[in-house]
Amino acid sequence: MRTISFDGVIVGGGGAGMRAALQLAQSGYKTAVISKVFPTRSHTVSAQGGITCAIASADPQDDWRWHMYDTVKGSDYIGDQDAIEYMCSVGPEAIFELEHMGLPFSRTEEGRIYQRPFGGQSKNFGEGGQAARTCAAADRTGHALLHTLYQNNVKNETVFFNEWFATDLVKNQDGAIVGVIAICIETGETVYVKCKATVFATGGAGRIYASTTNAHINTGDGVGMALRADVPVQDMEMWQFHPTGIYGAGTLVTEGCRGEGGYLINADGERFMERYAPNAKDLAGRDVVARSMVLEILEGRGCGPDGDHVKLKLDHLGEEVLESRLPGICELSRTFAHVDPVKEPIPVVPTCHYMMGGITTNIHGQALTVDAAGNDQVIPGLYACGEVACVSVHGANRLGGNSLLDLVVFGRASGLFIEDALRQGIEMRDASMTDIESANERLVSLNERNDGENVSALRKELQGVMQNYFGVFRKGEFMQEGIKKLDDLKERINNVKLADKSNAFNTARVECLELQNLFETAEATAIVAEARKESRGAHAREDFTERNDDEWLCHSIYHREGRAVSKRSVNFAPRTVDTFQPKVRTY
C-alpha cells in the first residue's frame, strides 16, 4: 500500500473541514482535505436560514452574552459553558472574516449584514423579547458559505483529494492517531495517508433514520471510524428533529420561514403553538415545536386524509417577501410538496435533522476520551470539528443558526491550534505494518467476502428500526425491543455483501462501508437513549417525562467496547461571565 504524507489531514470538505483547511493552508504547513464528494456537494450546502451571531446589525445593542444565554438554555443546560462562551464571543470575528472573503450576505438599508429572528432567541437574557440574530444570505446561507470557503481554499491552493473515501483511522502502538486509510473512488486505489494531525470534519449521520432532511452522504463516517478505533462518543441520544421537513419528501423548510412571520396550523386551522409556548409561539426551541406537532397529530388534529402532518402557513406574508427573503423555499415547496407557498400552506412534519452528539472535544478541537477515574484525556493526533464533534455547544438541543456558527468557529479554532502545535513540533511514532493492516482489515474483509445480504435492504431495515423505536418520543420497553432488532442486524451488516468488486468509481463499495458507519452511529444512539432515564432537550421519554438534574445534568459517554455508558461532567465555568444556572426551560 502506498503511503502519502502530510502535516495535517482534514477528513471532510464541508464547512468545518474547509474552514480548518483554510487556516492550515494559510499557515504554510502541508495540508490536505480528503472529501468523499467534491467539496461544494457537502451537506453544509443545504443550510438555509442563516448563521446566528451577535454582530449587532439588526440591534446595535445586541450582546454575545445574550446569545450565550439563549444557547445554554436551548441546550437544556448540558451545553458546555466554556465552549458556548468561546463560540458566541469569537463568533462576530469569524462572521466578519467570511464577509471579507466575499460571502454574499443579504443587506440592511444601512449596508450591514441582514439578520432575521430565529427560534429560541432573546434579548437581555430572556427578558427583552424576541431577538433577530441570524445572519442570512436569503435562504441559501449554507450554499453561500460553502462556496465562499471553497473559493478561498482555491485562492490559497489547498490540496484536495476529492472523491476519496476515508475508511478507518490508523493508530500507532502508543494509541496515537497517525492518519487514515483512504480509497480513491475513481481508481479504487487504497492508500495510507500519514499525518501528524487528523481532523475529522465528517458531518452528521441523519441517514440512520428513514425520514431525514440530511443528504444521502450523511452516514456518520467519523463516528463509525472513531468508535472502531476505541474513541468514545458523547450525547449520542440527542438527535434534533426539525419541525418543518416537507411531508413525504423530508426536505428541509427553514426555521427562517417562521422567523419571517410564518406559523404552523393544525387541521382546524388553529395556530396551535400559542397553546404550547405562549410567549415564543412558533419560535420556541426546535425540540419544543417538534413535540407539540407530534402531540397535535396524535390527538387527532393532524392534516390530510391520514391526519399525519400539520401545515406551515406563509401566504399572508405576501409574494414580495416570499420571493425576496425565501426564494429557495418557494422553489423547494413547488418541487417537492407541489404547493405554491404564496397561495397555500406547506405540509410539514418533524424530520431528523441534526446530531447534537459526536466525538468529545475541547475548544481547540482536540478529541478527548475519559479515563477510568473520569478525567478527560487528549487523544494524540485526533481532532474533530463541526457536526461530528461534540464540543459541546448544543447540549441536548441545538438552536437554529448555531450549527453554521459552530462549524466556522471551531473549524477555525482547530486550524489555529494545530498550526501552533505543528510549530512547536509534534513527535509521534510511525505506524507499524501491523497497525496499518489492522486499520485496513474491514475493507479487505468486505472485498474478499462473496456472500451476505444486499446493502440497500439492510440499510432500509436499519432506518426503519431507528425511526420506529428512537424517534421524537421514546419509551424504555420500546427501546429495548429496538436494541434487540439492532442486535439482529449487527452481524448481518458486518457481513454485508459487496455485489460489485470492480475498481473504477465503485459506489457500491462506498455504500457498504457507509452502512457499517451508520450502524455504529445507530447502535450508540440506541444504547445511550435507553440509558438516559429522563427527558431533556431532544430526548423525550414517555416513561421518564421530567428532567432529572440530580442524576442526569451531565453528558453521556458511549464506549463501543462492551457498549458501556458512563457520565461526564458538563462545564459550568465560563471564563468571563457568571455561570448560567439551570432553570425550568419554558418559551
Added chain:
Amino acid sequence: MLRVSVYRFNPETDANPQMQEYQVETGGRDLMVLDVLEMIKAEHDASVTYRRSCREGVCGSDGLNINGKNGLACITPLSDAVKNDKLVVRPLPGLPVVRDLVVDMSLFYAQYEKIEPYLQNSSPAPAIERLQTPEDRAKLDGLYECILCACCSTSCPSFWWNPDRFVGPAGLLQAYRFLADSRDQATDDRLAKLDDPFSVFRCHGIQNCVNVCPKGLNPTRAIGHIRTMLLKRAA
C-alpha cells in the same frame, strides 16, 4: 412499469458503452428521476453508477442528460422527463466518461478556477463587515446561486468544441458574479485575463445554458454584460 434505459460503461470490463434497459415498478407515482435510479441500484443492479448527495437540487451532484435534456435527476419529475413511456438517462455530454453516468469534470472545474472565483480586495478590512447597499447586493442575485452542476457548460456547443479555451457558461457566470460585486477591486485585471478570442467571445448566444439551468439562472445575459465591459474597455 416504466422502461428505463441507462448508459453503461465500465472501463475495466467494457470495450464500448451500451444502453441497458430496466423495468421499474413506479406504482404510478410521479417520482423524481433520482428516485428511479436509486430503485435500480437497490433492487436491480448495484453496479449502476452515478453521483448524488443532497437530493434537493442544491449540491449539483446529479447533473445528467435525461431524455435528451440536461438537468438534475433529483428535481426532475418523471412527468416532465418521460417521453413515449420511456426514460433515457445518459451522462452529461462532452466530458470524458469515468463510469456509467459519472463524467470526469476536471476540465469544467479548471475553467471555474481560471476565472479566479474569489473576492479580491486589497484595502485593509474594516473591524466589521464591508458595507454594501441592498441595491448593490441585488446585482449578485441570479449569479451567486450557481451550484456547479455543469448542466449548462455541457449543453453548450462552444464548450464542446473548445473546453480548454472557452471558459463556458458556468465559469463566465461566476466571472460576472465577481465583476458585479461592489466589494471586488480586480475588475480591470479580471477583464484583461478574459480579453482574448476564446475565453468569452466563443459564446454564440445559443442559449442552451439558459434553457437547461436547474436553478433558473441566465449565463447568456451575464456573458453579454462581460462582452459589453470588454468592448468598453477596448474603446
